[in-house]
Amino acid sequence: MLKKNLSIAEKMETALAERRAVDALRRLPSNRNLIDFYSNDYLGLARSLGVKKVIQAALEDDQPLGSTGSRLISGNRREMEEFEVFLAKFHRSEKALLFNSGYAANQGLLSCMADRHDTIIFDQLIHASLREGLKLSLATHYSFRHNDLNHLEQKLQVSKGQIFVVVESVYSMDGDEAPLIEMVELCEKYGAALILDEAHATGVLGPNGQGLVAELGLEERIWARIYTFGKALGGHGAAICGPGYLIDYLINFSKPFIYTTALPWHGLAGVQAAYQEMQKGLALEELRQNIRFFTEQISASLRPQFIPSRSAIQSLVYPGNSAVRELAKTLQDHGFAVWPILHPTVPSGEERLRICLHSFNTKEEMVALMELIQRTIS
DSSP, X not given: OOOTTSOHHXXXXXXXXXXXXXXXXXXXXXXXXXXXXXXXXXXXGGGXXXXXXXXXXXXXXXXXXXXXXXXXXXXXXXXXXXXHHHHHHHTTOSEEEXXXXXXXXXXXXXXXXXXXXXXXXXXXXXXXXHHHHHHHOOSEEEEEOTTOHHHHHHHHHTOOSSEEEEEESBOTTTOOBOOHHHHHHHHHHXXXXXXXXXXXXXXXXXXXXXXXXXXXXXXXXXXXXXXXXXXXXXXXXXXXXXXXXXHHHHHHHOHHHHTSOOOOHHHHHHHHHHHHHHHXXXXXXXXXXXXXXXXXXXXXXXXXXXXXXXSSEEEEEOOSHHHHHHHHHHHHHTTEEOEEEOTTTSOTTOOEEEEEOOTTOOHHHHHHHHHHHHHHHO
């Protein structure tokens, strides 16, 4: 614990020194020309010429470059509302509301949806943005062991007030999926409202990349869903999809929506174009083929270290911050952009390489990467 009588500089330097001592100090990476196995640009839409042309066209209209204010004042545009109608239809929801990022959407929803008499139950591996929303909520909140249905039911049995359950369809560090059908059934049994973050399922799972909910046909049984644009869609921003009363409530009570300058339209125009590109299906099929091919390349000796996943996230558990950092450096020195995930981002002993697959990765690149990992670990 840091001593209260330390100066601000001493407190911060002590905290940084503690991170250095366990080789967990975060640094901004240098921009190197490496083969991409680390970005969230799963469908390659961040580099799409078609999307770029749409953004350029939006920049050439006679509107201000920036949005100029909150959507409740000067920052709203007819095109934004039309895009929200599209998003609601595409994701089979009553309404949708744009947010500036997935982080803002998660924080904005969880911080205001419940009061002090309610209970929020969440998977222990949910994203930091959801946890930050929980900190701002007045509700009682409990975690349950990752994907553990029995533990979830135990928490449901002792919860009071309106109950909310918060999970992700695909978990960002593991690449595994929530047992969504069983969770929906449990929530219905106990009258709980289910909130689902579809960040890493959008553009990867489901028909036309609509996500895990659409794949399972559960749209009408999940209370709220969050779709982010900074992963497979290659842009920035997010949307919350849900019943009309929820969207109206967020407009009135979600501080990250109310008290921030809206995203400029040209960026959202690019996201809208990315949705159109995604629906063509070519990049989506290429990504799915690459996921199947990559998992087939995992050797029997390495398979126990890989967390099973049919998503674009393939995680190789390699314990120890220093050990996994050194392994990643070896891959980077050979031209592969693969980043280590260190403690405290993941639990101690579960440090890992997080390999992100894309529609544009070639079979030769994937084979070469796996062979290098095999040689290095062996």
